[in-house]
Amino acid sequence: MEKKWWHGKIACQVYPKSYYDSNRDGIGDLQGIISKLDYLKALGIDIVWLSPVYRSPFVDQGYDISDYYEIAPEFGTMEDFDTLLAEMKKRGMYLVMDLVVNHCSSEHKWFQEAIRNPEGPYGKYFYFRKGKDGHAPSNYRSYFGGSMWEPVPGREDLYYYHAFAKEQPDLNWYCPELRNKIYEMINWWLEKGVAGFRIDAIINIQKDTTFPDYPADGPDGLCSADTVVSRASGIGEMLEELKVHTFQKYDAFTVGEVFNMKEEELQEFIGEQGHFSTMFDFSQHLLTAGEHGWYEQRPFCFEAWRDALFTAQEKAASVGFLSNIIENHDEPRGASTFLPDYAQNDDGVKMLATASLLLRGVPFIYQGQEIGMRNFKARSIEEFDDLNTKDQYELALRMGCTEQEALVCCNRMSRDNARRPMQWNTEDNAGFTTGTPWLKVNPDYTKINVQGQESDPDSVLNYYRKLTALRKDPRYVQTFTYGRFVPVRERIPEQVLAYLREDEQQKILVLGNWSEQTVKVSLENAVKEVLLNNQKAFRINEKGQVELQSCQALVLLL
Known part of the structure; x- marks a missing residue:
């Protein structure tokens, strides 16, 4: 394998709106992130992936971009961004931006021009189609519920396409002028000093532009977005052109958010000459959500989780690197998801971290994961902000769930679980802000916070620091x-x-022992050294077996 600058690095995702508020307006900002860079450095972080900070109306929390060249005033200014870049460089850290180019905001000037004149030059930047028999052009269900087709105001029987919210019109990647505009924008950020991109929903840029109907898979007569994406083809050529015109020229680090990829395409995506440096492994996360919605969600099953992890690692072994996650801004908290009830304690959280951070690939930590932040238990749907959560709540009710049952589904699966403000200390609002936070803080912050864990040598935070130090230790970093x-x-x-x-x-x-009992593990090789142990006990019995307590994790040099 050709060695790259990002090999051996550890990444952290920062969700700016919820990280740290420096100006007391209840919203996290760039100056807040700058003030916490030393904390991130002490955690062992090399690469920071910043969720979108571009100008946006925030219908979908910044994933609806109205200007790719401007910083949202909620987060600060371009001068603040430049300071962040400079301060990270001083610390030997790299900044990765979120690249959202499957769609833009309906407030973007491109779409505003297109909606005024769909037949004009900007109309080609989007997908406009005539309806069929007084209905939408095809029977596609958006990721957030309802039709993917929205009527154009003032234009009878003309619709535009949006895979996500109606305020997020899809960009037409089959338009050369649009592609060139996107490449120009990407290169502008790379010239500024950004080290790379996390690439959002990128598989969705491929379309069957005839937009045929598919068999309905729900009582609404629509078929899922996953079906629509999986029936399209030609993504490889599009992604290769993207890479050649942008990332390749700057030796940029790129990590793809890729769903619906065909299995045989893995080499094309992350191989030596792949479209991306790496891509996230979502195989374990896909086990929890139901086939048709959260109302069908499945309980955690250790064996299925372990097998998914093993399978993903084995498939990638001879191809390239995966990016390994426990949670991110689109997922519930891992400590509440991938551990049985009896293991949802500090030892269990440390065990889960050990399993993830030492895999082959690029480890990603999501803000708050390093202190074991948990899911939020909302008492009503009004306590959620997320569009997707509200849609899933209504879907659960339509499918026969009671309000309480629908709320339980949302509490377990909502994206807002990860978007709750970072828990820094025991002061009001967890030290995130002295104002009113944009999203309610998890009340468990009085027990789970950075300040309390800093001074506790056995805390989850200090265990994470030991894990990152072990992974980078000169004696073991090559392995x-x-x-x-x-x-x-x-x-x-x-x-x-x-x-x-x-x-x-x-x-x-x-x-790692996910069971509630002590178990014995027979080893083929003798133990030379215990490199890490999340509990104090370590015992090898007279038969040479390692005795693992419940929720115990061990890293052994054999």
């Missing part, structure tokens, strides 16, 4: 970065996760 991932399945008790990171120099065994 953790380039070494093989070998799942251990034989002679392993149920509910135990076991895998090796190995190369020609050394074997490192990672163990």
